[in-house]
Amino acid sequence: MSVFSALLARDLRLALRQSADSLTVVAFFAIATVLFPFGVGPEANILARISGGVLWVTALLAALLSLDRVFTVDYEDGTLDQLVLSGAPLPLVVIAKVLAHWLTTGLALIIVSPLLAITLHLPMEGYAPLLLALFLGTPTVSLIGAVGAALVLGTRRGGVLLALLVLPLYIPVLIFGTAAVESAVTGISSDGPLLVLGGLAVLALTLCPWATSAALRQAVE
Amino acid sequence: MTGETNLSQTTTAGSFSGAGLACRRGGRLVFTGLNFKLTAGGALVLRGPNGSGKTTLLRVMAGLTPSAAGTMSWNDKVIDDPDAHARNLRLITHLDAIKPALTVSENLSFWMTLWNKPDDQRLQKALQAFDLSRLASYPARLLSAGQRHRLALARLLVAPAPLWLLDEPGNALDTASRDALARAILAHRAAGGMVIVASHEATFVSDGETLDLGLFTPKTVVHWSDDESVEAAE
Numbered sequence: 001m002s003v004f005s006a007l008l009a010r011d012l013r014l015a016l017r018q019s020a021d022s023l024t025v026v027a028f029f030a031i032a033t034v035l036f037p038f039g040v041g042p043e044a045n046i047l048a049r050i051s052g053g054v055l056w057v058t059a060l061l062a063a064l065l066s067l068d069r070v071f072t073v074d075y076e077d078g079t080l081d082q083l084v085l086s087g088a089p090l091p092l093v094v095i096a097k098v099l100a101h102w103l104t105t106g107l108a109l110i111i112v113s114p115l116l117a118i119t120l121h122l123p124m125e126g127y128a129p130l131l132l133a134l135f136l137g138t139p140t141v142s143l144i145g146a147v148g149a150a151l152v153l154g155t156r157r158g159g160v161l162l163a164l165l166v167l168p169l170y171i172p173v174l175i176f177g178t179a180a181v182e183s184a185v186t187g188i189s190s191d192g193p194l195l196v197l198g199g200l201a202v203l204a205l206t207l208c209p210w211a212t213s214a215a216l217r218q219a220v221e
Numbered sequence: 222m223t224g225e226t227n228l229s230q231t232t233t234a235g236s237f238s239g240a241g242l243a244c245r246r247g248g249r250l251v252f253t254g255l256n257f258k259l260t261a262g263g264a265l266v267l268r269g270p271n272g273s274g275k276t277t278l279l280r281v282m283a284g285l286t287p288s289a290a291g292t293m294s295w296n297d298k299v300i301d302d303p304d305a306h307a308r309n310l311r312l313i314t315h316l317d318a319i320k321p322a323l324t325v326s327e328n329l330s331f332w333m334t335l336w337n338k339p340d341d342q343r344l345q346k347a348l349q350a351f352d353l354s355r356l357a358s359y360p361a362r363l364l365s366a367g368q369r370h371r372l373a374l375a376r377l378l379v380a381p382a383p384l385w386l387l388d389e390p391g392n393a394l395d396t397a398s399r400d401a402l403a404r405a406i407l408a409h410r411a412a413g414g415m416v417i418v419a420s421h422e423a424t425f426v427s428d429g430e431t432l433d434l435g436l437f438t439p440k441t442v443v444h445w446s447d448d449e450s451v452e453a454a455e
Contacts, residue, residue, distance in 0.1 A: 006334040010323070017322040078316025085283060086335050087308035221286050 003088035004096045011100030021069065022104045029062035029109055033116045044121040051120035052130065052181030053174075059109050059134065060141060060170050066105045067145035067166070068159045070097060075153045075219060084220050090213035098139075098146045098209070106138035126181045129190040133180040136197040137173045143201075143208035144169050150215035172200060236260045237282075237384055237415055241291035244277050251277050252437035255291070259417065261383075262410045264429030267419040273434040275419035276314070279386045282417065283312045310384040315392065317373040321362030325353055328361050329375055336380035347378035351401055367393040374402060377409075385409060387418045390425065399425070 015022055036054050040046055074080045083093050113134055114127055122130065148166035152158035180193035238258035244251045251274035259265050267275045280286040282293065284303040293300045300306045319328050330344055348354045351371040356364065364372065370393045377385055390402055403425050406416050418426055 002338070003335055006331060010320075010331045013327070014320060014322055076316075077320070078314060078318040079320075081285060081312065081314070081316065082318045082332070084285060085307040085310070085312055087304050088335075089304070221280075 003086060004092055007083075007093060007096040008100050011097060012103065015100065015104040021066070022108055025062050025066045025105050026108050026112055028065055029058055030112060030116060032058040032061060034119055037119060048121045048123055048185070051117060051122040052126060052185070053178045054120060055113055055117060055122075055130065055181075056133075056137075056174050056177045059113065059138070060167070060174060062109060063105060063138065063141045063145065064163055064166065066101065067142075067149045067162060070101050070146055070149045071153055071216065071219075072149070072158070080153075080216065081220050084217065090216060091209035094146060094150075094209040094212045094216070095205075098142050098212075101146070102139055102142040106134075106142055109138065110134045122181070123185050125187075126185045129180045129184040129194065132194055133177045133190075133197055136194060136201055137177045140173050140197070140201045140204040141170060143204040146212045147208050147215060150212045150219060153215070153219040173197065176200070235296035237293070237295055238297075239282070239288075239291060239293040242278075242281060242288045242293070243290040244274060244281055244286065245289050246274075246277060250289075250439045252434055253290070253439055255432075255434075255437045257432055259415045261413040261415065264406070264410060264416045264418070264426040266426055266429045266431045267417065267434060268421070268431055269434030269438075273438055275434055276388050278434065279312065279314070279388050279417065279419055283307070283310055283386055285312075309382055310386055311377050311380075311382045312386045312388075313373055313377065313390060314388040317369050319361045319364075319369055319372055322360065324358050324360055325364070325372055326357040328372060329379055332376050333379035336382075343379060347375045350378055350405060351375045351398060367395060367398065370394060371398055371401075374398075374405070377405060383414050385414065385416045387416065387420070387425075389420055390418060391420055391422050 033054060036050070037047060040050065071080065074083065084090060086093070110131060113130060117127060117130060145162075145166055148162045148169075151165065152161045155161055176193040176196045180190040180197065183193060184190040236259060238256075240256050242255040242257075243253040251272075255278070257265060267278060269275055277286060281288045284300070284306045293306075295306060295309065318332075320331075323331070326344065326348065329347060330339060333339060333344055345354065348357055351374055353368070353371055353375060356368065361369065361372065370390075374390065385406070391399055394402065406418075406425055410416060416426060416429070418429070
């Protein structure tokens with residue numbers, strides 16, 4: 001367990017020292033979301049209708065922007081070699097890195113999302129389900145993203161390839177994340193979509209760290 | 222003096238050997254039919270022209286790169302668990318795994334916590350051994366190439382491991398640092414540790430055996446697909 005906590009502490013400290021990285025992601029989320037009222041027009045009912053979907057899509061794109069970094073720096077400076085050689089189970093190493101990524105980007109996105117929801121006229125009933133859905137969905141986003149990030153290590157223009165690999169896999173999260181917000185807004189219980197999001201998170205947690213480990217071992221060969 | 226840190230704590234190792242090792246990179250056979258054996262306190266110097274596979278062999282020995290043929294043994298038992306093998310070794314390459322945003326001592330203490338347990342005294346001794354004490358609180362981004370390399374080498378001393386794999390450890394080092402490394406290697410071997418160095422210089426290990434990788438390079442360029450065995454290629 002010392003490997004887990006040491007790695008988590010180091011990644012959080014690095015994120016804190018290089019906070020511009022996390023801030024860029026949040027700024028992208030904010031700017032991309034604020035573009036919609038300009039593009040769609042200021043009509044409150046139209047914006048309210050699309051707000052859940054818009055917030056989810058921009059959050060996914062913002063998260064994607066940060067995924068590139070999860071392993072690339074460690075790969076290029078040799079840290080990854082040393083982590084593979086640490087003798088600790090590699091999936092544990094992966095979970096620590098993904099948790100650090102989620103705490104520095106996913107959580108940041110969750111915190112600013114209510115502010116952005118205001119600009120999109122999200123009805124009052126939508127806020128709680130939006131936050132819950134993001135809370136359950138963004139870990140899945142980080143976990144799936146880690147698999148992609150590990151797979152594209154060492155390729156040229158890995159960022160674009162990563163988007164192509166990972167975005168299709170985000171569709172279930174997007175569907176149920178948006179459904180949670182919309183069902184609450186239309187007065188139906190959002191329990192169903194939220195439960196599915198929780199299930200997806202558990203599924204991702206049980207599969208993705210192992211897939212990521214295999215991709216990392218391949219990368220350090 | 223400087224090397225005593227790891228005297229008491231190096232785990233005694235019996236032997237590390239490889240038989241019939243072969244490796245290919247991108248379809249090209251880099252070396253084949255390579256054997257080596259190292260016993261406690263032993264040292265092995267890898268030589269050979271550029272591209273003869275010194276770095277590749279070190280990565281094979283570390284268990285990072287799988288060998289195309291042959292087996293490696295630790296204490297005469299075939300190595301089948303790469304994670305268990307990894308705990309017995311330290312690999313130092315030109316990729317120094319240093320985070321520029323962390324200070325020198327934070328960089329070092331991270332690896333120490335990862336491999337062993339936090340131990341400030343030991344950390345200070347490792348910094349001292351490579352003359353990094355006065356830089357301890359500086360961010361690593363301010364270090365010169367030689368200082369970065371010294372910081373990477375200091376990792377050898379923060380947590381004991383019986384086998385050191387060093388890839389061109391003399392690069393970018395000044396005379397004093399070379400001496401410090403030579404002392405560290407000597408102390409490590411005196412405590413029963415093993416060292417494998419890929420280097421063009423003989424300064425670090427004067428009495429070690431030499432393995433010339435040039436001898437194991439296939440005479441003709443051999444290409445083969447995945448389903449053919451290496452034996453057939455030989």
